[in-house]
Amino acid sequence: xAEFKHKDIIALRDLTKEEIELLLSTAENxxxxxxxxxxxxxxxxxxxxxxxxxxxxxxxxxxxxxAGKRLSADTVNISPSTSSATKGETLSDTALNLLxxxxxxxxxxxxxxxxxxxxxxxxxxxxxxxxxxxxxEHPSQGLLDMLTxxxxxxxxxxxxxxxxxxxxxxxxxxxxxxxxxxxxxxxFLAGPPTMMPPGVEKxxxxxxxxxxKEAIQDADVxxxxxxxxxxxxxxxxxxxxxxxxxxxxxxxxxxxxxxxxMVMHPGPINRGVEMSSYVVDGDQxxxxxxxxxxxxxxxxxxxxxxxxxLE
Amino acid sequence: xNLLIKGGRVIDPSQNLDDTLDVLVENGRVTQVxxxxxxxxxxxxxxxxxxxxxPGLIDMHVHLRDPGLxxxxxxxxxxRAAAAGGFTSVCCMPNTKPCIDNKAVVxxxxxxxxxxxxxxxxxxxxxxxGMSGDRMAEMGELKESGCVAVSDDGKPVCNSELMMxxxxxxxGIGIMxxxxxxxxxxxxxxxxxxxxxxxxxxxxxxxxxxxDIATARDIMLAEYTGSPVHIAHVSTQxxxxxxxxxxxxxxxxxxxxxxHYFTLTDDAVRGYNTNAKMNPPLREAADVAxxxxxxxxxxxxCIATDHAxxxxxxxxxxxxxxxxGIIGLETSLPLSLGLVASGVLTLQQLIExxxxxxxxxxxxxxxxxxxxxxxxxxVIDPDxxxxxxxxxxxxxxxxxxxxxxxxxxAAACTILGGKIVFNGx
Numbered sequence: 001x002a003e004f005k006h007k008d009i010i011a012l013r014d015l016t017k018e019e020i021e022l023l024l025s026t027a028e029n030x031x032x033x034x035x036x037x038x039x040x041x042x043x044x045x046x047x048x049x050x051x052x053x054x055x056x057x058x059x060x061x062x063x064x065x066x067a068g069k070r071l072s073a074d075t076v077n078i079s080p081s082t083s084s085a086t087k088g089e090t091l092s093d094t095a096l097n098l099l100x101x102x103x104x105x106x107x108x109x110x111x112x113x114x115x116x117x118x119x120x121x122x123x124x125x126x127x128x129x130x131x132x133x134x135x136x137e138h139p140s141q142g143l144l145d146m147l148t149x150x151x152x153x154x155x156x157x158x159x160x161x162x163x164x165x166x167x168x169x170x171x172x173x174x175x176x177x178x179x180x181x182x183x184x185x186x187x188f189l190a191g192p193p194t195m196m197p198p199g200v201e202k203x204x205x206x207x208x209x210x211x212x213k214e215a216i217q218d219a220d221v222x223x224x225x226x227x228x229x230x231x232x233x234x235x236x237x238x239x240x241x242x243x244x245x246x247x248x249x250x251x252x253x254x255x256x257x258x259x260x261x262m263v264m265h266p267g268p269i270n271r272g273v274e275m276s277s278y279v280v281d282g283d284q285x286x287x288x289x290x291x292x293x294x295x296x297x298x299x300x301x302x303x304x305x306x307x308x309x310l311e
Numbered sequence: 312x313n314l315l316i317k318g319g320r321v322i323d324p325s326q327n328l329d330d331t332l333d334v335l336v337e338n339g340r341v342t343q344v345x346x347x348x349x350x351x352x353x354x355x356x357x358x359x360x361x362x363x364x365x366p367g368l369i370d371m372h373v374h375l376r377d378p379g380l381x382x383x384x385x386x387x388x389x390x391r392a393a394a395a396g397g398f399t400s401v402c403c404m405p406n407t408k409p410c411i412d413n414k415a416v417v418x419x420x421x422x423x424x425x426x427x428x429x430x431x432x433x434x435x436x437x438x439x440x441g442m443s444g445d446r447m448a449e450m451g452e453l454k455e456s457g458c459v460a461v462s463d464d465g466k467p468v469c470n471s472e473l474m475m476x477x478x479x480x481x482x483g484i485g486i487m488x489x490x491x492x493x494x495x496x497x498x499x500x501x502x503x504x505x506x507x508x509x510x511x512x513x514x515x516x517x518x519x520x521x522x523d524i525a526t527a528r529d530i531m532l533a534e535y536t537g538s539p540v541h542i543a544h545v546s547t548q549x550x551x552x553x554x555x556x557x558x559x560x561x562x563x564x565x566x567x568x569x570x571h572y573f574t575l576t577d578d579a580v581r582g583y584n585t586n587a588k589m590n591p592p593l594r595e596a597a598d599v600a601x602x603x604x605x606x607x608x609x610x611x612x613c614i615a616t617d618h619a620x621x622x623x624x625x626x627x628x629x630x631x632x633x634x635x636g637i638i639g640l641e642t643s644l645p646l647s648l649g650l651v652a653s654g655v656l657t658l659q660q661l662i663e664x665x666x667x668x669x670x671x672x673x674x675x676x677x678x679x680x681x682x683x684x685x686x687x688x689x690v691i692d693p694d695x696x697x698x699x700x701x702x703x704x705x706x707x708x709x710x711x712x713x714x715x716x717x718x719x720x721a722a723a724c725t726i727l728g729g730k731i732v733f734n735g736x
Contacts (some may be wrong), residue, residue, distance in 0.1 A: 013511070076374070091629055113513040114583030114630040174513055198516070199507030279691025 004304035007205045008128040010116040011137040012178040020179055020252065024147050026308070027293065027300035034295055044073035044306060046062070047104040051077045053131065054110045055083070059267055059291055060131050060140065061213035064107045073104075073286035091115060092122060099123050105254060105305060107131050129303035135169050142175030143265050144297040148290045149221055152262050161245060162215040162257070164247055165225025166195040166236075172266045174203075175226060190215035191225075191247060194236040212247050220259040223264040224249050224274045240273045250276045254284065262286045312729050315336045315350040319359025319690060323366060324663045325679035328411055334364055339729035340642050357731075359690050360721050364680045365701065367399025367687030369669040370640060371487075372464070372543060372567060372615035375401070375432070379625070380407025384707045388426035389559035389640070392618070392706040394733040396640040397722030399687035400431040400677055401618075406465040412437040412448040414456035421457050429732040431687070433675060435443075438477050438488060443468050447477055454486045459673045462489035464543055467525055473533045482538035487673055491539045492525035492550070493591070502631050504577040504592040507685045512583065514630065519598070523549030523626045525573060530557045530564050539563035541620060541672060544705075546572045546591040546618050548601035548634040555610040565672050567613035570639060570646035571712070573602045573655075579712055585626045586634035586712045591618065604653045614661075616643045619688040620708030638706050641699075645718035648693055690724035697721055697736050 004022055012020065048070040053061050061077065064280055067162055068075040080086065085094065091110070098106065107128045108116060113134030121126045160182055164255040167173045167189055168241040175188050181204025189200065201208050209215040216222050227243055237243050254263065263275075263284045270278050279285060314336040321344060333348040334341060350356055376386040383390075393401050396458040403420065405411030409537035411420070415435050424432035429517030438461045439448050452463055461481060467472040467490070474490075481488045498521050503509050505516025526542055530553060545568045547550060548697065557564050571589070576596050579587035612676055619636025626633050647665060650656045656664070666689075670678030677687055693735040698717050701709045725733035 092627065110629070112631040115629040117583055134513050135515070139416035168510075171513060174511075198505060199510050202507055203511065259442050 002248060004308055007146065008097045008120050009118065009139055009301050009305060010120065010128060012129045012139045012142050012175050013137065020143070020146070020182060023143055023297070023300050023304060024150060026221060026303060027143070027147055027296040030296040030299040030303070031293070033299070037075050039070050040072060041070070042072045043303060044068065045072035047073040047306060048075045048102065049075045049105045049107060049302065050098055051075060052098070052106055052108040053077070054080045054108070057109055057131070060109065063291070063294040064131060064298050067149045067295050067302055070295070070301060071299055073302070087272070090118065095119050095122050095168045098256055099126060105129060106304060107237050110134070129305060132171050135171050135174070137175045137178070137247050138171040139297050140294065140301060141172050142179040144290055144293040145176055145223065145264060145266070146179050147293045147297055148264065149262065151293070152286065152288070153220065156180060159185040160188065160218060161185050161188065161217040161221040161223065162188045163225065164190045164212055164249070166228055167191050167200060167225070168195045168197045169228050176192065176223065177203050177206055188215040190220065192237050192243070213253065213256060216253065216257050218259055221262045221264060222254065222257050225266065226268060227273055228272055236279045240270070246272050248276065249279050250275055251278050251282070253280055262275060262291060268289070312339070313351055313354035314357055314686070314729060315348060315354050315727065316357045316359050316364055316688065319362045319364035321364045322658055322662050322679040324659050324667050326681055329659060330681070334680060334688065336688070336726070336729045339686055341347055341680050341682055341684045341686050343612070347690050357724055363658065363691040365689050365691060366611060366666045366680050367678060367726070368397050368644070368689050369400040369675065370398045370616050370643065371402040371613060371616065371673060373401040373403050373405040373618040373640065373667040374406065374620065374636070376424070377407060377621060378416065378520045379538070383622050385715045386423045387427050388705065388707045389620070390430045390432060391637070392640040392704070392726070394429040394725045395647065395662065395736070396690040397644045397691060397725055398430055398640060399689065399727050400433060400672065400675060402433045402435050402459060404462060404464045409460065410440070410442050411542060412434065412438050412440055412453070414553070414571060417456040417458055423669060425655060431728055433490060433673070435462050435464070437461060438463045438468055439473065442466060444473065447473070447480060447588065448455045450481055450484045450486055454484055454695045457484065459675060460489050460541070461486040462491065462543065463492040464489065467491050467493040467495065471528060471532065472481035472712050474529065475536060476538060478532055478538040479536045480503065482536065483722060487539060487541055489543050490527055490529045491581050492522055492654065493544050494521045494524045496525070497521035502588065503580050504594050505594050506577060508580060510579045512580065517592055519547040519548065519594065526550040527553050530562055533564055534562045538567070544562050544569055544572070544591055545602065545605070545611060546594050546598060546613070548598045551601045551605040551610055555605065555608070559608065565612045567615040568602050568606065568611050569598050569615060569617045569704070570643050571637065571669060573599060573606065573650065575712065576645055583630040584712065585628070585632060586637060588630065588633050588635055589617070589637050590635040598687055603650070606650065607655050612664065612672065614643065614647050615662045615669070616640055620706055620709050622708060626710045636691050636710065638708055640706065641704055642711060642718060644691065644722060645720035648720040686729035688728060689722055690726070690727040691720065692723040692735070693720050695721040695723065695736065702735070
């Protein structure tokens with residue numbers, strides 16, 4: 001029986017293939033709980049989980065909160081606008097103050113890449129889970145995306161996965177690239193050259209394609225990323241109209257992918273920009289299944305950082 | 312005070328000297344350099360056997376943070392760190408609070424250094440009033456009150472017309488302009504070099520061209536106006552190439568680089584290490600190679616540390632929030648000696664970069680052990696092994712990427728105007 005030996009889950013880059021597979025298979029078990037009438041098990045009863053979200057979130061925060069509650073943990077949500085961060089309290093001081101209240105897990109989303117390593121060093125007896133740090137990683141998203149793909153195809157090995165959009169600013173892309181390439185998929189990236197980070201092809205079995213067409217041709221999975229208007233300046237692309245013309249997914253170009261290809265998106269979606277509504281709501285879309293898997297995956301993560309002993 | 316420095320290997324590029332010799336210091340000046348000198352009565356002897364004896368080292372790019380930011384460093388601790396590093400002179404940059412744009416601040420610095428410092432402090436004044444980048448500072452007054460150069464270091468002068476006028480005006484006054492060459496619109500929110508490491512760490516990158524473009528601009532303005540310009544902290548292969556070509560064309564450009572640019576790459580940032588965060592940022596292996604080649608072929612004239620002390624509260628934070636800069640006065644010598652050990656520079660070339668050239672470029676009247684010179688002398692123990700720790704550093708701030716590492720080489724004795732100000736670790 002494989003063991004999960006990490007105190008924290010900060011980056012898929014830091015996990016082995018086996019560890020990722022373990023997290024995914026536990027998530028599959030957790031899914032069963034989520035389909036019961038009484039969606040609760042006592043596994044993490046008595047544990048305290050603090051959700052510390054410095055950035056806006058709908059899916060991830062709600063998902064982590066539900067995941068914690070379904071495992072019977074005591075969950076607390078802190079957001080910056082209502083915390084002393086508005087009074088200029090540093091991350092370091094916030095962490096130390098929280099530590100004094102003895103949480104078992106802190107789930108944090110933060111705008112600065114690497115903040116979780118910073119936190120982990122200061123909180124040696126608390127598990128840190130990354131709900132997204134800057135442009136670095138979003139491991140729970142990567143895992144739920146992979147689980148969704150595994151559900152459809154039964155495997156990740158040998159899949160052709162296209163990721164299209166603003167790769168430079170995307171932690172979702174980075175986590176997916178790390179996880180997918182470790183598990184044997186090949187990743188094809190497309191996006192405006194202004195949004196393609198240098199050396200990204202060195203991260204694994206990754207190909208940078210000149211056009212979107214090249215990337216999604218015969219793909220098993222087409223994952224679209226949101227154009228992050230709040231992260232980039234206006235200089236990276238002329239406007240959203242140009243963007244959707246050359247990098248948007250629509251009913252015509254989605255046909256370039258395999259007939260049984262999956263369409264995915266981490267959300268939130270700019271309808272009509274990176275994807276037309278037809279595709280968002282169409283048969284090939286697995287977007288809502290991603291969200292459903294999100295709870296199970298996060299339950300798996302919380303479970304394993306606590307030592308993983310199912311009652 | 313009289314000193315006899317005996318039996319050391321005296322390396323003085325100004326006299327083309329490299330020999331085992333004695334150096335006699337009387338009344339604060341070098342009076343004799345020769346074989347088997349006799350010690351006059353009352354003279355203290357410094358045994359320099361197995362050591363190098365060189366003109367006092369000069370660091371032409373140091374942030375002393377005084378006045379205004381004394382919690383990071385001040386003139387006393389900064390010059391103590393300099394002396395511990397083997398430096399007898401430093402040039403302090405003007406981004407203090409208030410900045411060095413008027414004679415009152417210049418006088419304060421010069422007087423405090425004379426009264427309480429351990430080395431010569433030559434202030435660098437600002438190019439623009441208040442470092443606003445808006446209009447020129449009174450460079451005439453700055454020069455007269457004791458500034459040896461002007462710079463807005465920490466910031467570039469963004470407006471090209473103002474930079475051109477500043478170069479012209481400074482030439483007229485007879486003061487060197489030291490340029491912090493950075494095209495800010497390309498830097499944006501970047502926190503480290505743009506490259507594979509920044510991609511993998513998910514950090515916003517600063518492309519090399521941000522420096523190259525500004526270096527090219529400043530050189531072209533210098534060329535057009537016939538003014539000299541000194542490019543600070545060169546870090547990229549592009550800058551080196553542009554400067555090399557310009558020198559070949561006869562442009563009056565000089566430049567400096569810092570030890571971290573010839574020893575570290577952006578890999579040092581891995582782990583989100585804020586002690587590897589500075590501006591310009593650490594670059595890639597090809598840039599390090601180009602910097603070393605630039606030192607070797609004379610394109611890069613000086614080694615200057617850009618000693619930038621920051622308080623723990625400013626560095627012990629998330630990477631993007633950390634202030635830019637690392638200290639360097641105490642680690643420069645062993646790291647620079649490493650260039651000799653690896654064959655990039657001869658010892659004589661090293662001393663040129665660390666003493667003679669800075670003195671010549673800024674007309675400091677130092678960098679030589681010729682008879683009659685002010686006795687600013689550094690005795691170097693090239694084999695001294697020591698560990699960089701918070702306790703072993705004299706600087707108030709400890710923001711160094713080399714914490715915990717063992718260095719080879721240190722000043723055995725730093726002599727300022729004939730007086731021993733540092734007597735070895």
